Amino acid sequence: MKGFSIIIVTWNALNHLKNYLPSVVETEYPDFEIIIADNASDDGSKQWIKSTYPDVKIATFDRNYGYCGGNNRAVPFTEKEILLFLNNDVRVDKNWLHGINKAFKDDMTAAVQPKMLSDKEPEKFEYAGAAGGFIDKYGYPFCRGRIFEEVEKDEGQYDNNRNLFWASGAALAIRKDLFRETGGFDEDFEFHMEEIDLCWRLQNLGYQIGYAPDSVVYHLGGGSLPMGSPRKVYYNFRNSLFMLWKNYSSFSLRKRFGIRILLDIVAAWKALAQGKPKEWWxxxxxxxxxxxxxxxxxxxxxxxxxxxxxxxxxxxxLNFSIIWQHFLKAVKKFKNLP
Known part of the structure; x- marks a missing residue:
């Protein structure tokens, strides 16, 4: 069995810790530890953890380093061979680590994602990860169980083991030696797509990204940047360009990057036509x-x-355009994609 170091980054989120940390502590698995990566919280989080869960480690930082920086800086505090980056608003089933452990049996599996359901609507997949992430040939991300705003009910339709393109950063397990070898999360991303960039780098090194359908977590989501926020739009578009330029093959950089730029321009002017000048900007x-x-x-x-x-x-x-499939061919479910 693999040992797991569960890292939870937090900043002034005592309410989330009170609601979600108990399920993580109650995990039934023989070899795991929990590290709270505290980005200089001043809401009493550290005091509450020390008094309520004294066995939970706390890595305290001097300022808010965000998701990427907080997770990167917490790794030296870990002792196990698998890192598991978990958002502070994720509730877990008590046996969730067993399925993830099983998914790491293949030595070429570098990272694994559990099934991610909505904490608000547990019968549905959760937007951020669902049943695992993919991108189309122009770099647009989507999931099994979620295409753009269309989120499916979980009816067991994706309970098969298949390789993913990316594992959601809300619950991402990765071999510690490979995380260090690849340099961890790119802190220039700040927010969004840092996990897709990391998973892409791993695949370019010959590894694969796995999925653990019998490991279930429930994500609240939307805590850092709300949907429709111009700041969220900015990070999504900028970081997507960062990611594509870094990781595309030479062929795709020549043949596809320019088309992606044109698609972004169309998206910007569509936003302006819809009366959303902040999104255009x-x-x-x-x-x-x-x-x-x-x-x-x-x-x-x-x-x-x-x-x-x-x-x-x-x-x-996946070698098609998700823009074409969803908006022009009205495909709403992953299973109906080509």
């Missing part, structure tokens, strides 16, 4: 900041391309 600002950082991102690409084993794009990148 968020997309424009994302592209401006990408251009400003292009030199830095290009240096990262040069390094990563030298390291990669797979010269082509990963097999789990």
């Amino acid at each position: 968020a997309v424009a600002k994302a592209h401006l900041h990408f251009l400003k950082d292009l030199g830095k991102v290009s240096r990262k690409r040069a390094y990563l391309q030298k390291q990669r084993v797979n010269k082509d794009d990963p097999d789990a990148m």
Whole structure:
């Protein structure tokens, strides 16, 4: 059996810890530890943890490093071979680690995601991860069980083991040695898509991303940046460009990156036509900041391309446009995609 170090990043979220940490502590598994990565909270979180769960480790930082920075800085406090990054608003089944452990039997499986259901509507998948993540050939992310805003009910339709493109950062298990080898989360991302970038880097090194359907967690979601927030739009578009430029194969960078730019422009002007000028500006600002950082991102690409084993794009990148399938062909469920 693998040992798990469960890392939970938090910042002034005592209410979430009171609601969700008890289920994690009550996990039934012989070898795990819990590390709270506290990003300089001043709401009494540390005092409550020490008095309520004295066996839970606390890694205290001097300021708020966000998701990427908090998780990266918590890794030196861990003692087990598998890191499990868990959001502070996730409730877990007591036997959830057994399924994830089983998914790591293949030595080429670098990371694993459990089935992720909604804490508000447990019969439905949760937006952020559902039954595992994929991207289309232009880099747009979606999930088994969630395409854009269409979220499916869980009826066991995705309870099969198949490789994913990305595992949700809300509940992401990864081998510690590979996390360190790849440099961990890219802190330039700040929010959103850092887990997709990490999973893509792992696949370019020849590893695969697994799924554990018999491991179930329930995610509240929407805590950091609400849906429709111009700030969320900005990070999604900017970080997607960062990710594509870093990780695309040479073929896709030549043939597909320009089309993705055009699709972003269409999205921006569609937002403006719908009376959403802040969203239009968020997309424009994302592209401006990408251009400003292009030199830095290009240096990262040069390094990563030298390291990669797979010269082509990963097999789990689905070779169609999800924009075309969803908005023009009205496909609403993953199982109906080509």
